Amino acid sequence: TQSTRPQRLLNAVQKNATRGDPRSVVKAIDDFCRHKEWAMNVGDEKGCILDSVVSEINPAAVLELGTYCGYSTVRIARLLPPHAKLITLEFNPDFAAIARQVIAWAGLEEKVQLVEGASGDWIPKMKEQFGITTFDLVFLDHWKDRYLPDTKLMEECGLLRKGSVLLADNVICPGTPDYLEYIRSSPRYESRYFKSHLEYTKVEDGLEKSVFKG
Ligand SMILES: Nc1ncnc2c1ncn2[C@@H]1O[C@H](/C=C/CNC(=O)c2cc([N+](=O)[O-])cc(O)c2O)[C@@H](O)[C@H]1O
Numbered sequence: 067t068q069s070t071r072p073q074r075l076l077n078a079v080q081k082n083a084t085r086g087d088p089r090s091v092v093k094a095i096d097d098f099c100r101h102k103e104w105a106m107n108v109g110d111e112k113g114c115i116l117d118s119v120v121s122e123i124n125p126a127a128v129l130e131l132g133t134y135c136g137y138s139t140v141r142i143a144r145l146l147p148p149h150a151k152l153i154t155l156e157f158n159p160d161f162a163a164i165a166r167q168v169i170a171w172a173g174l175e176e177k178v179q180l181v182e183g184a185s186g187d188w189i190p191k192m193k194e195q196f197g198i199t200t201f202d203l204v205f206l207d208h209w210k211d212r213y214l215p216d217t218k219l220m221e222e223c224g225l226l227r228k229g230s231v232l233l234a235d236n237v238i239c240p241g242t243p244d245y246l247e248y249i250r251s252s253p254r255y256e257s258r259y260f261k262s263h264l265e266y267t268k269v270e271d272g273l274e275k276s277v278f279k280g
């Protein structure tokens with residue numbers, strides 16, 4: 067049977083990365099996507115901005131919306147302090163299966179909880195199911211028209227505290243206009259745009275970092 071791109075990405079990880087070495091997993095995926103097949107990972111350039119935000123916050127509880135193949139899951143989890151938890155939501159079972167293997171190859175299963183399901187269904191259940199009070203960091207990288215509704219849902223469910231950080235990928239390309247308009251005009255957020263490029267290309271894109279003010 068014909069393989070899928072996520073399967074070929076996983077094969078590249080298993081062939082070129084060292085088990086238990088997250089940095090080599092990240093590099094293997096970037097090399098594959100830059101030289102073999104483009105894929106919608108946050109990538110190395112925006113990934114460095116992601117790394118700096120994670121390191122600055124040193125979060126104990128992280129939520130990622132949209133796991134895909136687990137590239138940013140590994141990027142984030144490799145930087146987390148001991149006992150910190152990253153919950154990542156992915157509703158496509160095929161992508162979830164690939165991501166689990168990528169996360170395992172990096173040796174980060176202990177820090178990551180991959181939940182198969184839709185953000186709209188699972189955000190309201192975070193407290194009761196995972197004992198989460200609030201998230202220190204949320205990385206938004208799922209369908210672009212879900213950024214705004216899910217942000218409002220997180221506010222309503224009390225999952226954000228004063229100082230919680232939302233970091234959103236693709237605010238320029240493919241773009242998240244309604245989310246940007248909301249977050250930049252809301253008095254409850256302090257926002258900043260980090261200009262960069264769409265993964266593995268010269269097209270402009272960037273990350274929007276927004277601090278919730280409570
Ligand atoms: N509500 C939900 N709950 C759980 N999982 C969900 C979800 N909505 C989508 N997902 C999952 O999140 C990923 C979608 C990413 C969309 N990114 C993109 O469409 C994207 C596109 C480009 N691009 O076209 O250049 C570049 C990028 O960096 C991108 O992130 C997929 O794995 C999908 O299954």
Ligand SMILES: [Mg+2]
Pocket residue numbers: 106107108207235236
């Ligand atoms: Mg993205």
